[in-house]
Amino acid sequence: MTAPAxxxxxxxxxxxxxxxxxxxxxxxxxxxxxxxxxxxxxxFASDTPQIKTTNPRASFWRTVxxxxxxxxxxxxxxxxxxxxxxxxxxxxVRNLFLAxxxxxxxxxxxxxxxxxxxxxxxxxxxxxxxxxxxNRWSLPHRLLHWYTALLFILMALTGLSMLFGRAVLxxxxxxxxxxxxxxxxxxxxxxxxxxxVAGLLIEILAWFKPNIPEKIDFDWFKSLGGMIGKGPxxxxxxxxxxxxxxxxxxxxxxxxxxxxxxxxxxxxxxxSRGMFQVVHxxxxxxxxxxxxxxxxHIYLGSIGAEGTFESMWSGKVSAQxxxxxxxxxxxxxxxxKPAQSEPAG
Amino acid sequence: MxxxxxxCDVERCIECNGCVTxxxxxxxxxxxxxRRRVVTFNDGEAGEKSISVACMHCTDAPCAAVCPVDCFYxxxxxxxxxxxxxxxxxxxxxxxxxxxxxxxxxxxxxxxRGKMDKCTFCAGGPPQDNSQAEFEQYGRNRIxxxxxxxxxxxxxTKALLAGDGELISGIYRERVMKxxxxxxxxxxxxxxxxxx
Ligand code: SF4
Ligand code: SF4
Numbered sequence: 001m002t003a004p005a006x007x008x009x010x011x012x013x014x015x016x017x018x019x020x021x022x023x024x025x026x027x028x029x030x031x032x033x034x035x036x037x038x039x040x041x042x043x044f045a046s047d048t049p050q051i052k053t054t055n056p057r058a059s060f061w062r063t064v065x066x067x068x069x070x071x072x073x074x075x076x077x078x079x080x081x082x083x084x085x086x087x088x089x090x091x092x093v094r095n096l097f098l099a100x101x102x103x104x105x106x107x108x109x110x111x112x113x114x115x116x117x118x119x120x121x122x123x124x125x126x127x128x129x130x131x132x133x134x135n136r137w138s139l140p141h142r143l144l145h146w147y148t149a150l151l152f153i154l155m156a157l158t159g160l161s162m163l164f165g166r167a168v169l170x171x172x173x174x175x176x177x178x179x180x181x182x183x184x185x186x187x188x189x190x191x192x193x194x195x196x197v198a199g200l201l202i203e204i205l206a207w208f209k210p211n212i213p214e215k216i217d218f219d220w221f222k223s224l225g226g227m228i229g230k231g232p233x234x235x236x237x238x239x240x241x242x243x244x245x246x247x248x249x250x251x252x253x254x255x256x257x258x259x260x261x262x263x264x265x266x267x268x269x270x271x272s273r274g275m276f277q278v279v280h281x282x283x284x285x286x287x288x289x290x291x292x293x294x295x296x297h298i299y300l301g302s303i304g305a306e307g308t309f310e311s312m313w314s315g316k317v318s319a320q321x322x323x324x325x326x327x328x329x330x331x332x333x334x335x336x337k338p339a340q341s342e343p344a345g
Numbered sequence: 346m347x348x349x350x351x352x353c354d355v356e357r358c359i360e361c362n363g364c365v366t367x368x369x370x371x372x373x374x375x376x377x378x379x380r381r382r383v384v385t386f387n388d389g390e391a392g393e394k395s396i397s398v399a400c401m402h403c404t405d406a407p408c409a410a411v412c413p414v415d416c417f418y419x420x421x422x423x424x425x426x427x428x429x430x431x432x433x434x435x436x437x438x439x440x441x442x443x444x445x446x447x448x449x450x451x452x453x454x455x456x457x458r459g460k461m462d463k464c465t466f467c468a469g470g471p472p473q474d475n476s477q478a479e480f481e482q483y484g485r486n487r488i489x490x491x492x493x494x495x496x497x498x499x500x501x502t503k504a505l506l507a508g509d510g511e512l513i514s515g516i517y518r519e520r521v522m523k524x525x526x527x528x529x530x531x532x533x534x535x536x537x538x539x540x541x
Contacts, residue, residue: 060394061531064386073362074382077452078445082384082398083535087441091407162435166415179414179431186433190456267452277440 148199357504372484
Protein backbone atom coordinates (compact mmCIF):
# COMPACT_ATOMS: atom_id res chain seq x y z
CA MET A 1 0.00 0.00 0.00
CA THR A 2 2.67 2.49 1.04
CA ALA A 3 5.16 1.43 -1.56
CA PRO A 4 3.58 3.24 -4.56
CA ALA A 5 3.14 6.42 -2.51
CA UNK A 6 6.80 6.43 -1.61
CA UNK A 7 7.76 5.73 -5.12
CA UNK A 8 5.64 8.63 -6.32
CA UNK A 9 6.98 11.17 -3.88
CA UNK A 10 10.60 10.48 -4.72
CA UNK A 11 12.37 11.31 -7.83
CA UNK A 12 13.67 7.97 -8.93
CA UNK A 13 17.40 8.38 -9.01
CA UNK A 14 20.33 6.05 -8.58
CA UNK A 15 20.36 6.22 -4.81
CA UNK A 16 16.62 5.98 -4.11
CA UNK A 17 16.91 2.61 -2.40
CA UNK A 18 18.59 3.53 0.92
CA UNK A 19 16.25 6.44 1.44
CA UNK A 20 13.20 4.35 0.65
CA UNK A 21 14.28 1.67 3.11
CA UNK A 22 14.93 4.28 5.81
CA UNK A 23 11.49 5.78 5.29
CA UNK A 24 9.82 2.41 5.38
CA UNK A 25 11.60 1.60 8.65
CA UNK A 26 10.45 4.88 10.17
CA UNK A 27 6.87 4.26 9.13
CA UNK A 28 7.04 0.72 10.50
CA UNK A 29 8.36 1.95 13.84
CA UNK A 30 5.77 4.66 14.10
CA UNK A 31 3.03 2.15 13.30
CA UNK A 32 4.34 -0.19 15.99
CA UNK A 33 4.47 2.55 18.60
CA UNK A 34 1.05 3.86 17.78
CA UNK A 35 -0.50 0.44 17.67
CA UNK A 36 1.09 -0.37 21.05
CA UNK A 37 -0.44 2.76 22.51
CA UNK A 38 -3.83 1.98 20.99
CA UNK A 39 -3.71 -1.59 22.23
CA UNK A 40 -2.74 -0.52 25.72
CA UNK A 41 -5.20 2.32 26.14
CA UNK A 42 -7.98 0.84 24.10
CA UNK A 43 -7.98 -2.78 25.02
CA PHE A 44 -6.34 -3.15 28.43
CA ALA A 45 -7.40 0.17 29.88
CA SER A 46 -11.03 -0.54 29.13
CA ASP A 47 -10.75 -3.76 31.13
CA THR A 48 -9.88 -2.15 34.47
CA PRO A 49 -10.59 -5.10 36.81
CA GLN A 50 -7.87 -7.08 35.08
CA ILE A 51 -5.25 -4.44 35.78
CA LYS A 52 -6.10 -4.63 39.46
CA THR A 53 -5.13 -8.29 39.58
CA THR A 54 -1.45 -7.52 39.13
CA ASN A 55 -0.24 -7.82 42.69
CA PRO A 56 1.81 -4.79 43.69
CA ARG A 57 3.60 -7.03 46.18
CA ALA A 58 4.33 -9.77 43.67
CA SER A 59 8.01 -8.94 43.62
CA PHE A 60 8.04 -8.95 47.42
CA TRP A 61 6.69 -12.49 47.50
CA ARG A 62 9.05 -13.54 44.78
CA THR A 63 12.05 -12.49 46.84
CA VAL A 64 10.61 -14.33 49.84
CA UNK A 65 10.17 -17.47 47.77
CA UNK A 66 13.72 -17.11 46.52
CA UNK A 67 14.94 -17.47 50.07
CA UNK A 68 15.56 -13.87 51.06
CA UNK A 69 16.22 -13.60 54.77
CA UNK A 70 14.09 -11.54 57.15
CA UNK A 71 14.52 -11.18 60.88
CA UNK A 72 13.31 -13.43 63.65
CA UNK A 73 13.72 -13.67 67.40
CA UNK A 74 14.13 -17.42 67.22
CA UNK A 75 17.76 -18.54 67.39
CA UNK A 76 19.16 -21.24 65.18
CA UNK A 77 20.26 -22.33 61.77
CA UNK A 78 18.86 -20.24 58.94
CA UNK A 79 15.76 -19.40 60.93
CA UNK A 80 15.47 -16.06 59.16
CA UNK A 81 14.74 -17.70 55.81
CA UNK A 82 11.06 -18.36 55.31
CA UNK A 83 11.17 -20.53 52.20
CA UNK A 84 14.09 -22.22 50.51
CA UNK A 85 13.81 -23.80 47.09
CA UNK A 86 17.15 -25.60 46.94
CA UNK A 87 15.68 -28.51 48.86
CA UNK A 88 13.35 -29.37 46.02
CA UNK A 89 16.24 -29.54 43.56
CA UNK A 90 18.29 -31.54 46.00
CA UNK A 91 15.44 -33.99 46.45
CA UNK A 92 15.05 -34.37 42.69
CA VAL A 93 18.74 -34.85 41.99
CA ARG A 94 19.08 -37.34 44.84
CA ASN A 95 15.89 -39.32 44.41
CA LEU A 96 15.31 -39.12 40.68
CA PHE A 97 18.81 -38.92 39.25
CA LEU A 98 21.36 -40.32 41.69
CA ALA A 99 19.26 -43.16 43.05
CA UNK A 100 18.21 -44.20 39.54
CA UNK A 101 21.51 -43.94 37.70
CA UNK A 102 23.91 -45.39 40.25
CA UNK A 103 22.54 -48.95 40.39
CA UNK A 104 22.86 -49.13 36.61
CA UNK A 105 26.40 -47.79 36.71
CA UNK A 106 27.58 -50.05 39.52
CA UNK A 107 25.62 -53.08 38.31
CA UNK A 108 26.55 -52.49 34.67
CA UNK A 109 30.28 -52.37 35.32
CA UNK A 110 30.00 -55.35 37.66
CA UNK A 111 28.37 -57.43 34.95
CA UNK A 112 30.79 -56.25 32.27
CA UNK A 113 33.64 -57.46 34.46
CA UNK A 114 31.84 -60.71 35.18
CA UNK A 115 31.22 -61.19 31.47
CA UNK A 116 34.88 -60.47 30.72
CA UNK A 117 35.91 -63.01 33.34
CA UNK A 118 33.74 -65.77 31.95
CA UNK A 119 34.38 -65.08 28.28
CA UNK A 120 38.03 -64.12 28.41
CA UNK A 121 39.07 -65.78 31.63
CA UNK A 122 41.58 -64.49 34.16
CA UNK A 123 44.99 -63.23 33.14
CA UNK A 124 47.05 -66.34 33.83
CA UNK A 125 50.80 -66.56 34.30
CA UNK A 126 52.53 -67.71 31.13
CA UNK A 127 55.08 -69.77 32.99
CA UNK A 128 54.41 -71.70 36.15
CA UNK A 129 55.98 -70.06 39.22
CA UNK A 130 59.42 -71.52 39.80
CA UNK A 131 59.37 -70.79 43.51
CA UNK A 132 61.72 -67.88 43.18
CA UNK A 133 60.17 -64.75 44.66
CA UNK A 134 60.77 -61.03 44.73
CA ASN A 135 59.82 -58.71 47.55
CA ARG A 136 57.29 -56.22 46.27
CA TRP A 137 55.47 -54.59 49.19
CA SER A 138 57.00 -54.30 52.65
CA LEU A 139 54.76 -54.67 55.69
CA PRO A 140 54.12 -50.94 56.30
CA HIS A 141 52.97 -50.56 52.70
CA ARG A 142 50.66 -53.52 52.99
CA LEU A 143 49.25 -52.28 56.27
CA LEU A 144 48.65 -48.88 54.71
CA HIS A 145 46.91 -50.47 51.75
CA TRP A 146 44.62 -52.70 53.78
CA TYR A 147 43.88 -50.03 56.35
CA THR A 148 42.67 -47.69 53.62
CA ALA A 149 40.95 -50.48 51.71
CA LEU A 150 39.02 -51.62 54.77
CA LEU A 151 37.85 -48.09 55.48
CA PHE A 152 36.95 -47.65 51.82
CA ILE A 153 34.74 -50.74 51.92
CA LEU A 154 33.12 -49.60 55.18
CA MET A 155 32.49 -46.14 53.73
CA ALA A 156 31.09 -47.63 50.53
CA LEU A 157 28.71 -50.04 52.25
CA THR A 158 27.45 -47.56 54.84
CA GLY A 159 27.17 -44.81 52.22
CA LEU A 160 25.22 -47.03 49.86
CA SER A 161 22.96 -47.93 52.77
CA MET A 162 22.09 -44.26 53.22
CA LEU A 163 21.03 -44.06 49.58
CA PHE A 164 19.52 -47.48 48.91
CA GLY A 165 18.85 -49.03 52.31
CA ARG A 166 15.32 -47.68 52.37
CA ALA A 167 14.45 -49.49 49.14
CA VAL A 168 16.60 -52.57 49.57
CA LEU A 169 17.07 -53.27 53.28
CA UNK A 170 13.78 -52.18 54.89
CA UNK A 171 11.93 -55.05 53.16
CA UNK A 172 14.52 -57.42 54.66
CA UNK A 173 15.18 -55.99 58.12
CA UNK A 174 11.93 -54.17 58.79
CA UNK A 175 11.72 -50.50 59.79
CA UNK A 176 13.12 -50.93 63.28
CA UNK A 177 15.84 -53.38 62.33
CA UNK A 178 16.99 -51.16 59.50
CA UNK A 179 16.90 -48.00 61.60
CA UNK A 180 19.07 -49.73 64.20
CA UNK A 181 21.52 -50.77 61.52
CA UNK A 182 21.58 -47.40 59.77
CA UNK A 183 22.06 -45.58 63.07
CA UNK A 184 25.26 -47.62 63.47
CA UNK A 185 26.17 -47.23 59.81
CA UNK A 186 25.97 -43.44 59.84
CA UNK A 187 28.21 -43.33 62.91
CA UNK A 188 30.76 -45.59 61.23
CA UNK A 189 30.55 -43.41 58.13
CA UNK A 190 30.87 -40.09 59.96
CA UNK A 191 33.56 -41.15 62.43
CA UNK A 192 35.43 -43.38 59.97
CA UNK A 193 35.53 -40.79 57.19
CA UNK A 194 38.42 -38.74 58.63
CA UNK A 195 40.40 -41.96 59.17
CA UNK A 196 39.91 -42.87 55.53
CA VAL A 197 41.08 -39.41 54.48
CA ALA A 198 44.17 -39.85 56.70
CA GLY A 199 44.96 -43.20 55.02
CA LEU A 200 44.51 -41.63 51.61
CA LEU A 201 46.85 -38.74 52.41
CA ILE A 202 49.57 -41.10 53.65
CA GLU A 203 49.10 -43.21 50.51
CA ILE A 204 49.58 -40.13 48.36
CA LEU A 205 52.81 -39.24 50.18
CA ALA A 206 54.09 -42.81 50.12
CA TRP A 207 53.22 -43.74 46.58
CA PHE A 208 53.06 -40.70 44.36
CA LYS A 209 56.70 -40.90 43.28
CA PRO A 210 56.72 -44.36 41.69
CA ASN A 211 53.34 -43.50 40.16
CA ILE A 212 54.48 -40.52 38.11
CA PRO A 213 53.42 -41.45 34.57
CA GLU A 214 56.01 -42.13 31.87
CA LYS A 215 55.85 -42.67 28.16
CA ILE A 216 55.71 -46.46 28.37
CA ASP A 217 52.68 -46.26 30.66
CA PHE A 218 50.57 -44.91 27.85
CA ASP A 219 51.56 -47.77 25.58
CA TRP A 220 50.46 -50.14 28.31
CA PHE A 221 46.85 -49.21 27.66
CA LYS A 222 46.92 -50.21 24.00
CA SER A 223 46.55 -53.84 25.00
CA LEU A 224 45.49 -53.29 28.61
CA GLY A 225 48.79 -54.68 29.78
CA GLY A 226 48.60 -57.60 27.40
CA MET A 227 45.30 -58.83 28.77
CA ILE A 228 43.64 -58.35 25.42
CA GLY A 229 45.07 -58.74 21.93
CA LYS A 230 47.89 -60.97 20.81
CA GLY A 231 51.02 -58.86 20.58
CA PRO A 232 53.89 -58.95 23.05
CA UNK A 233 53.23 -57.68 26.56
CA UNK A 234 53.92 -53.96 26.89
CA UNK A 235 56.87 -52.93 28.98
CA UNK A 236 56.28 -51.73 32.51
CA UNK A 237 58.46 -50.54 35.36
CA UNK A 238 57.77 -51.12 39.02
CA UNK A 239 54.19 -49.89 38.62
CA UNK A 240 52.48 -50.49 35.28
CA UNK A 241 50.25 -48.04 33.46
CA UNK A 242 47.01 -49.54 34.70
CA UNK A 243 48.05 -49.42 38.33
CA UNK A 244 49.25 -45.86 37.95
CA UNK A 245 45.95 -44.86 36.42
CA UNK A 246 44.11 -46.41 39.36
CA UNK A 247 46.41 -44.60 41.78
CA UNK A 248 45.72 -41.18 40.27
CA UNK A 249 42.03 -41.96 39.99
CA UNK A 250 42.07 -42.79 43.71
CA UNK A 251 43.87 -39.55 44.50
CA UNK A 252 41.42 -37.43 42.54
CA UNK A 253 38.20 -39.15 43.60
CA UNK A 254 39.46 -39.64 47.14
CA UNK A 255 40.35 -36.00 47.61
CA UNK A 256 36.97 -34.84 46.31
CA UNK A 257 34.99 -37.34 48.36
CA UNK A 258 37.20 -36.68 51.38
CA UNK A 259 36.97 -32.90 51.25
CA UNK A 260 33.21 -32.86 50.69
CA UNK A 261 32.78 -35.48 53.40
CA UNK A 262 34.76 -33.50 55.96
CA UNK A 263 32.80 -30.37 55.10
CA UNK A 264 29.57 -32.18 55.92
CA UNK A 265 31.00 -33.94 58.94
CA UNK A 266 31.93 -30.84 60.91
CA UNK A 267 29.51 -27.97 61.51
CA UNK A 268 32.60 -25.91 62.38
CA UNK A 269 33.17 -25.51 58.65
CA UNK A 270 29.89 -23.60 58.60
CA UNK A 271 28.34 -25.17 55.51
CA SER A 272 25.06 -23.42 54.75
CA ARG A 273 21.96 -25.42 53.92
CA GLY A 274 22.26 -24.54 50.24
CA MET A 275 25.94 -25.45 50.15
CA PHE A 276 25.26 -28.70 51.95
CA GLN A 277 22.87 -29.72 49.18
CA VAL A 278 25.50 -29.07 46.52
CA VAL A 279 28.34 -30.65 48.48
CA HIS A 280 26.26 -33.72 49.28
CA UNK A 281 25.49 -34.33 45.61
CA UNK A 282 29.16 -33.94 44.63
CA UNK A 283 30.13 -36.32 47.44
CA UNK A 284 27.61 -38.94 46.40
CA UNK A 285 28.21 -38.73 42.64
CA UNK A 286 31.98 -38.96 42.96
CA UNK A 287 31.64 -41.73 45.56
CA UNK A 288 29.55 -43.81 43.17
CA UNK A 289 32.13 -43.28 40.41
CA UNK A 290 34.88 -44.15 42.89
CA UNK A 291 33.13 -47.39 43.84
CA UNK A 292 32.54 -48.24 40.19
CA UNK A 293 36.24 -47.79 39.47
CA UNK A 294 37.19 -49.83 42.49
CA UNK A 295 35.38 -52.83 41.02
CA UNK A 296 38.07 -53.01 38.33
CA HIS A 297 40.87 -52.75 40.89
CA ILE A 298 39.28 -55.37 43.13
CA TYR A 299 38.81 -57.71 40.17
CA LEU A 300 42.41 -57.45 38.98
CA GLY A 301 43.71 -57.69 42.53
CA SER A 302 41.76 -60.84 43.30
CA ILE A 303 40.52 -63.27 40.66
CA GLY A 304 41.37 -61.20 37.59
CA ALA A 305 45.13 -61.64 37.41
CA GLU A 306 46.92 -64.68 38.78
CA GLY A 307 49.46 -63.93 41.49
CA THR A 308 48.53 -60.27 41.95
CA PHE A 309 46.72 -60.75 45.26
CA GLU A 310 49.89 -62.27 46.73
CA SER A 311 51.85 -59.11 46.11
CA MET A 312 49.66 -57.13 48.52
CA TRP A 313 48.98 -60.01 50.89
CA SER A 314 52.36 -61.67 51.54
CA GLY A 315 54.27 -58.84 49.92
CA LYS A 316 56.08 -61.30 47.65
CA VAL A 317 55.55 -62.08 44.00
CA SER A 318 56.87 -64.90 41.89
CA ALA A 319 59.65 -64.03 39.49
CA GLN A 320 57.33 -65.13 36.68
CA UNK A 321 54.63 -62.70 37.76
CA UNK A 322 57.16 -59.89 37.90
CA UNK A 323 58.48 -60.71 34.47
CA UNK A 324 55.03 -60.85 32.97
CA UNK A 325 53.53 -57.70 34.53
CA UNK A 326 56.48 -55.49 35.36
CA UNK A 327 59.31 -56.66 33.12
CA UNK A 328 61.57 -53.63 33.53
CA UNK A 329 61.26 -53.75 37.30
CA UNK A 330 61.97 -57.46 37.15
CA UNK A 331 65.11 -56.97 35.11
CA UNK A 332 66.30 -54.22 37.41
CA UNK A 333 65.63 -56.26 40.55
CA UNK A 334 67.42 -59.29 39.18
CA UNK A 335 70.42 -57.18 38.27
CA UNK A 336 70.58 -55.55 41.68
CA LYS A 337 70.22 -58.70 43.69
CA PRO A 338 69.90 -61.88 41.71
CA ALA A 339 68.48 -64.03 44.50
CA GLN A 340 66.34 -61.84 46.74
CA SER A 341 65.82 -58.20 45.95
CA GLU A 342 64.71 -55.45 48.30
CA PRO A 343 61.50 -53.55 47.64
CA ALA A 344 62.20 -50.59 45.46
CA GLY A 345 60.10 -48.06 47.33
CA MET B 346 -12.34 -36.17 55.75
CA UNK B 347 -10.56 -33.06 56.88
CA UNK B 348 -7.28 -32.04 55.32
CA UNK B 349 -5.44 -30.06 57.98
CA UNK B 350 -3.51 -26.98 56.91
CA UNK B 351 -1.95 -23.85 58.38
CA UNK B 352 -2.56 -20.42 56.97
CA CYS B 353 -0.95 -17.24 58.24
CA ASP B 354 -2.79 -14.06 57.28
CA VAL B 355 0.08 -11.65 56.60
CA GLU B 356 -2.20 -8.62 56.88
CA ARG B 357 -2.91 -9.53 60.49
CA CYS B 358 0.26 -11.00 61.97
CA ILE B 359 1.85 -8.48 64.35
CA GLU B 360 4.96 -10.45 65.23
CA CYS B 361 3.94 -10.89 68.87
CA ASN B 362 5.43 -14.42 68.98
CA GLY B 363 2.42 -15.60 70.98
CA CYS B 364 2.19 -18.68 68.77
CA VAL B 365 5.86 -19.53 69.41
CA THR B 366 5.40 -19.21 73.14
CA UNK B 367 2.15 -21.16 73.14
CA UNK B 368 3.81 -24.01 71.25
CA UNK B 369 6.91 -24.13 73.42
CA UNK B 370 4.95 -24.23 76.66
CA UNK B 371 2.22 -26.59 75.49
CA UNK B 372 4.67 -29.22 74.30
CA UNK B 373 7.41 -28.57 76.82
CA UNK B 374 9.83 -28.19 73.91
CA UNK B 375 13.46 -28.16 75.07
CA UNK B 376 15.43 -24.92 74.95
CA UNK B 377 16.99 -24.29 71.59
CA UNK B 378 14.20 -25.95 69.65
CA UNK B 379 11.36 -23.87 68.29
CA ARG B 380 8.79 -25.69 66.26
CA ARG B 381 7.30 -22.41 65.14
CA ARG B 382 8.93 -19.08 64.36
CA VAL B 383 7.86 -15.67 63.15
CA VAL B 384 9.84 -14.13 60.29
CA THR B 385 9.56 -10.41 59.58
CA PHE B 386 10.45 -8.84 56.26
CA ASN B 387 11.29 -5.16 55.76
CA ASP B 388 11.49 -4.87 59.52
CA GLY B 389 10.90 -1.30 60.62
CA GLU B 390 10.23 -0.08 57.09
CA ALA B 391 7.10 0.71 55.17
CA GLY B 392 5.47 -2.49 53.99
CA GLU B 393 6.77 -4.55 56.92
CA LYS B 394 5.25 -8.02 56.91
CA SER B 395 5.41 -10.79 59.46
CA ILE B 396 4.67 -14.44 58.94
CA SER B 397 4.39 -17.24 61.45
CA VAL B 398 5.69 -20.51 60.08
CA ALA B 399 6.10 -24.09 61.23
CA CYS B 400 5.82 -27.41 59.44
CA MET B 401 3.15 -26.95 56.75
CA HIS B 402 2.28 -30.66 56.62
CA CYS B 403 2.95 -30.84 52.93
CA THR B 404 1.26 -32.95 50.33
CA ASP B 405 3.95 -35.23 48.89
CA ALA B 406 6.21 -34.09 51.73
CA PRO B 407 9.86 -33.57 50.70
CA CYS B 408 11.08 -34.58 54.19
CA ALA B 409 9.37 -37.95 53.86
CA ALA B 410 10.75 -38.44 50.36
CA VAL B 411 14.39 -38.11 51.39
CA CYS B 412 14.34 -39.74 54.85
CA PRO B 413 16.69 -42.74 54.58
CA VAL B 414 14.88 -44.68 57.30
CA ASP B 415 11.39 -43.85 56.00
CA CYS B 416 10.16 -42.64 59.39
CA PHE B 417 7.47 -40.18 58.24
CA TYR B 418 3.81 -40.96 57.88
CA UNK B 419 0.78 -38.91 56.96
CA UNK B 420 -2.34 -39.24 59.09
CA UNK B 421 -5.86 -39.48 57.67
CA UNK B 422 -6.14 -35.75 58.39
CA UNK B 423 -3.14 -34.99 56.18
CA UNK B 424 -0.83 -34.31 59.14
CA UNK B 425 2.81 -35.26 58.53
CA UNK B 426 4.26 -37.02 61.59
CA UNK B 427 7.49 -38.89 62.21
CA UNK B 428 8.74 -41.71 64.41
CA UNK B 429 11.60 -40.57 66.63
CA UNK B 430 12.46 -44.17 67.49
CA UNK B 431 13.43 -44.65 63.84
CA UNK B 432 15.07 -41.26 63.18
CA UNK B 433 18.88 -41.41 63.03
CA UNK B 434 19.41 -37.64 62.93
CA UNK B 435 20.95 -37.55 59.47
CA UNK B 436 19.71 -34.04 58.73
CA UNK B 437 18.31 -34.88 55.28
CA UNK B 438 14.79 -33.68 56.08
CA UNK B 439 16.16 -30.29 57.12
CA UNK B 440 17.95 -29.99 53.79
CA UNK B 441 14.85 -30.95 51.81
CA UNK B 442 12.16 -29.04 53.72
CA UNK B 443 11.14 -25.77 52.01
CA UNK B 444 10.13 -24.16 55.33
CA UNK B 445 13.06 -25.07 57.56
CA UNK B 446 10.73 -26.98 59.87
CA UNK B 447 12.93 -29.88 61.10
CA UNK B 448 14.99 -29.02 64.18
CA UNK B 449 17.72 -30.89 66.03
CA UNK B 450 18.60 -30.87 69.71
CA UNK B 451 22.27 -30.54 68.87
CA UNK B 452 24.64 -30.00 66.01
CA UNK B 453 28.12 -31.26 66.76
CA UNK B 454 31.15 -32.76 65.08
CA UNK B 455 30.86 -36.00 63.11
CA UNK B 456 27.34 -35.07 62.05
CA UNK B 457 25.78 -35.79 65.42
CA ARG B 458 22.38 -34.15 65.62
CA GLY B 459 20.11 -36.25 67.82
CA LYS B 460 16.48 -37.01 66.98
CA MET B 461 14.75 -34.60 64.67
CA ASP B 462 11.89 -32.57 66.15
CA LYS B 463 9.22 -30.62 64.33
CA CYS B 464 5.68 -29.34 64.58
CA THR B 465 3.16 -32.18 64.89
CA PHE B 466 0.05 -30.05 64.29
CA CYS B 467 -0.50 -30.88 67.98
CA ALA B 468 -1.09 -34.49 66.96
CA GLY B 469 1.68 -36.27 68.91
CA GLY B 470 3.33 -39.29 67.34
CA PRO B 471 3.27 -43.07 67.12
CA PRO B 472 2.91 -43.95 70.85
CA GLN B 473 -0.49 -44.40 72.51
CA ASP B 474 -2.55 -41.19 72.23
CA ASN B 475 -2.06 -38.86 75.21
CA SER B 476 0.30 -41.27 76.97
CA GLN B 477 3.23 -39.98 79.00
CA ALA B 478 5.59 -41.56 76.45
CA GLU B 479 3.94 -39.66 73.63
CA PHE B 480 4.06 -36.38 75.55
CA GLU B 481 7.75 -36.76 76.35
CA GLN B 482 8.74 -37.49 72.77
CA TYR B 483 6.31 -35.38 70.77
CA GLY B 484 4.36 -33.12 73.12
CA ARG B 485 0.63 -32.90 73.70
CA ASN B 486 -1.85 -34.60 71.36
CA ARG B 487 -4.61 -32.04 71.16
CA ILE B 488 -6.03 -33.50 67.96
CA UNK B 489 -6.82 -36.73 69.84
CA UNK B 490 -8.66 -34.56 72.38
CA UNK B 491 -10.71 -32.99 69.61
CA UNK B 492 -8.87 -29.66 69.78
CA UNK B 493 -6.96 -27.68 67.20
CA UNK B 494 -3.30 -26.57 67.41
CA UNK B 495 -2.69 -24.22 70.31
CA UNK B 496 -0.62 -21.70 68.32
CA UNK B 497 -3.64 -20.80 66.21
CA UNK B 498 -6.03 -20.89 69.17
CA UNK B 499 -3.78 -18.47 71.07
CA UNK B 500 -3.21 -16.09 68.17
CA UNK B 501 -4.51 -12.73 69.41
CA THR B 502 -5.20 -11.28 65.97
CA LYS B 503 -6.40 -14.60 64.54
CA ALA B 504 -3.77 -14.21 61.85
CA LEU B 505 -2.75 -17.83 62.23
CA LEU B 506 -5.44 -20.23 61.12
CA ALA B 507 -5.22 -23.97 61.63
CA GLY B 508 -7.73 -26.57 60.61
CA ASP B 509 -9.40 -28.12 57.64
CA GLY B 510 -7.99 -26.55 54.49
CA GLU B 511 -11.37 -25.74 52.97
CA LEU B 512 -12.72 -24.15 56.14
CA ILE B 513 -9.72 -21.93 56.79
CA SER B 514 -9.37 -20.88 53.17
CA GLY B 515 -13.10 -20.00 53.28
CA ILE B 516 -12.55 -17.79 56.33
CA TYR B 517 -9.55 -16.23 54.67
CA ARG B 518 -11.40 -15.58 51.41
CA GLU B 519 -14.16 -13.79 53.31
CA ARG B 520 -11.58 -11.57 55.00
CA VAL B 521 -9.91 -10.76 51.71
CA MET B 522 -13.25 -9.79 50.20
CA LYS B 523 -14.26 -7.64 53.17
CA UNK B 524 -11.04 -5.69 53.27
CA UNK B 525 -10.73 -5.65 49.49
CA UNK B 526 -7.16 -6.95 49.60
CA UNK B 527 -5.45 -9.58 47.58
CA UNK B 528 -5.11 -13.20 48.64
CA UNK B 529 -1.61 -14.07 49.81
CA UNK B 530 -1.81 -17.74 50.61
CA UNK B 531 1.97 -17.72 50.68
CA UNK B 532 3.58 -21.12 50.88
CA UNK B 533 0.41 -22.99 49.96
CA UNK B 534 1.55 -23.60 46.44
CA UNK B 535 4.81 -24.98 47.69
CA UNK B 536 3.29 -27.07 50.45
CA UNK B 537 0.10 -28.37 48.93
CA UNK B 538 0.51 -28.37 45.15
CA UNK B 539 3.98 -29.74 45.27
CA UNK B 540 4.99 -31.44 42.06
CA UNK B 541 8.16 -33.42 41.74
S1 SF4 C 1 6.96 -28.38 56.01
FE1 SF4 C 1 8.90 -29.49 55.95
S2 SF4 C 1 8.80 -30.92 57.64
FE2 SF4 C 1 6.71 -30.22 57.26
S3 SF4 C 1 5.83 -31.74 55.86
FE3 SF4 C 1 6.68 -30.10 54.59
S4 SF4 C 1 8.74 -30.81 54.13
FE4 SF4 C 1 8.06 -32.02 55.86
S1 SF4 D 1 16.91 -36.58 60.46
FE1 SF4 D 1 15.60 -38.31 61.04
S2 SF4 D 1 13.58 -37.82 60.21
FE2 SF4 D 1 15.05 -36.47 59.20
S3 SF4 D 1 15.58 -37.56 57.31
FE3 SF4 D 1 17.13 -38.12 58.84
S4 SF4 D 1 16.35 -40.00 59.77
FE4 SF4 D 1 14.64 -39.07 58.67
